[in-house]
Amino acid sequence: MDNTAVSAMFDEFADWLEIDDENPFRVRAYRRAAQVVRDLPEDVAQVAAEGRLTHLEGIGKDLAGKIVEFLQTGKVAALEELRSKYPPTLRDLLQVPDVGPKTVALLYKRLNVSSLDELEEAAQAGKLAALPRMGKKTQENILRGIQLLKQSAGRVPLEVAWHIAESIVAELKPLPSVEQIIPAGSLRRWRETIGDIDILATTTGASAEVMDRFVHLPGVTEVLAHGETKSSVIVVVDARRKYSVQVDLRVVPPGSFGAALQYFTGSKDHNITLRARALKQGLTINEYGVFEEKTGKQVAGATEEEVYAALGLPLIPPELRENRGEVEAAAEGRLPDLIDLAAMRGDLHAHTTYSDGHNTIAEMADAARARGYEYLAITDHSKPLAWGMDEKTLRKQIKEIRQLNEKYHGFRILTGCEVDILSDGRLGMDAAVLQQLDIVIASVHSNFKQSREEMTRRIIRAMETGLVDIIAHPTGRLVGQREGYDVDVPALIEAAKRCGVALEINAHPDRLDLNDLNARAAKNAGVLLTINTDAHAPSNLDLLRFGVHTARRAWVEKKDVLNTMPLDGLLKWRQQRRGL
Ligand SMILES: [Zn+2]
Ligand SMILES: [Zn+2]
Structure with a gap:
């Protein structure tokens, strides 16, 4: 808990400093400190107690002092002083997509906007469009963002x-x-x-x-x-x-635990379908158990297995309980054999200091090995992103990976790239260097506002280059923060099938992209999926479970997922895909 609290403190500090128009280097130092503490594999209080804070990268005397002050008093005087300069609700504006600290400062100074409600009002009145660096389009985006925030409020x-x-x-x-x-x-x-x-x-x-x-x-x-x-x-x-x-x-009483677990797990719609099935069998089902309707005698309740068995069904995994055909499938013995975390053999999407990751290739590889993986693909960003690699840097990285691989047994770092899909569907890296890689991921990171036709054509063109093995985070959405770009997902699925390209379930909890419904459609179309963390630090590798459970919600089995394959199977798939 301490690490989360300390990194949240630094994040807030950085936000206020930026709103306050502080020196960008100072702001960056605080953001970096937040990241370092968030990714720290041990308890920050322990590190502080042993006087090792200044050994952490980017933590100097000043920042270490703030951590100690926070741990001891629950407050940092300098932060309290900053906070007192502005209305406390002002920082809420940062939750709106497209609104950064600079914009917040502008809104506050020019329009006296200091809360979400005031921002919505100002946007509706058309006042934002008149501000410098704004315009009608930004104003619309901000309004849509506020809408999205309201939808996710309370969740x-x-x-x-x-x-x-x-x-x-x-x-x-x-x-x-x-x-x-x-x-x-x-x-x-x-x-x-x-x-x-x-x-x-x-x-x-x-x-x-x-x-x-x-x-x-x-x-x-x-x-x-x-x-x-x-x-x-x-x-x-x-x-x-x-x-x-x-x-x-x-x-709950032990004799009702299974029934209560079943009842409170839901979903509501799943439970309605179960209740109807029970009634046809002369049974009633509720949070206390399964009972004979006529006699009131309890026939099940202690475990979920026995509750489902009383209705003539095998246990239905919780992720499937959305009333999407799971009760019928269970009755007919057609439940999928769902994928689990233990089936995952590696991660095919990870970043290092070669682009916007926080750690070296060796550090990421060690973290993957510690998790028992057979392989980790290093897929740093490409140009034209400001933090992306050019061909020369990628060649240097390939060399470094080959050298590192010499010392491993039973583990391999795969060379790769998350190559940017340009607005017209071309790739941000030369074909010659991409062809040398073990894994090529392609994805969209810019120009999100294209029309549905343009965006769909853009991504399909990237697949048709034949150079791409995986499309990462295919819809670009951020859960509760940003709707995806407008894209025809069924058309993407069709093209992925035709081109033999795998589609990613990005496991980062902010993304979960493809989502459950889209991933199920892809699976049903016979498209291979891959579940990856998009790790930017070693601790991010643990986010894989969020992707695996999303895959389970999509009825996905082990055989549907590329990175459940052993290394040789994976490399063979890639060779066949590329027609080598
Ligand atoms: Zn990406
Ligand atoms: Zn990425």
Whole structure:
């Protein structure tokens, strides 16, 4: 928790400094510090206690002093001073896509806009378009962004929700009275955003101990209910953005645990379909169990397996419970054999200091090896992105990777590139150098506002070059922050099939792109998928699970995913794909 809090403090510091028009180098130092602490593999408080803060890259005496001050007092005086200069709601504007600190400062100075509501009002009144560096289009984008924010209001991103749920479970599980404890709800189905968090538990004897501990957990800012069978609290976390979420803890009798888990996992529509099926069999199903309608006798309830079995069904994995045909498939023995994390043999999308990553090739490779992978593809950005490589740099990188590979056994760094797809569908790197690579990823990072036809043609052209193995984050959306660019996904899927190109499920929780529905359509069309983290630091490799569970929501099996293949299979696929 400390690392998250400290990095959020530095992020906020940087935001205010930038709004305050501070020296860009100072702003960058604070952003860098936030990143360093966020990616730190150990507890920052421990590092501070041992006087090792200044050994961290980019942390000098001044920043180390701020960390110590924050850890000791929960505040930093210099930050408090900055905060006091502006209305506290001013920083909320940064949540709007296309609105950076410079724009916030401008809005505040010129229009006296200091909250989201005021920004919306000003945009609707057409006042933004008149500001320097703005214009009608930016104004429209800002309005759309505010709309998107409102839609996602009250929902927290999947990663944040898991972080909260897992830390609560870790606190409560060791209690002597706790027998079973597990998060249910949409979190257990791995939906991309989460409303409330539901946690279920069984106890030996009274529930007082676990309920008491629950309402006093760190991070709890409000207790809505404190009962014997149910308690509800509000938890606040600050992870780059501030989120508050309601968490319900229910303690249920062991004989009903499976039924309660099934009921509170949902989805609502899945449960309605199950209930209808039960009724046809003379049964009723609710959060307490499965019962014979006539006699009221309980026939199941302790485990989920027995609840589904009572309805003549195998256990349906939570990710499938969206009423998208899973009950019929289960009844007919057609449930997919879903992919899992253990099936993943490597990651095919990672960045290093050669572009915008934070670590060296060797550091990223070591992190991949530590996770038991057989391979890691290094896919740094290409020109024309300002932080992208040119051909010469890529050749240098290929050489470095070949040298590094000499010392590994049972592991290989794959040479690669995330080559930019230019506006007209050409690639940002010469064919000659791309042909030397093990893996070529292509993706769109600019000119998002093209028409649907232009964007679709642009990406299909990139596939038709024959040089591209994977299209990364195919729709460009950012969960809760930015809709994707306008693109004809079925046409992309058709082209991927025709060109033998794999489509990515980008596992970063901000992206999850392709999403579950698009990934399922791709799978059904016979397109190969790949699940990658797009890691910019070693710790990012752990985000893979978000992609794997999104794939499970898409009914994806091991055989549908490129990077479940062993290294030789992967290289053979690539050779066949390229007609070599
Ligand atoms: Zn990218
Ligand atoms: Zn990338």
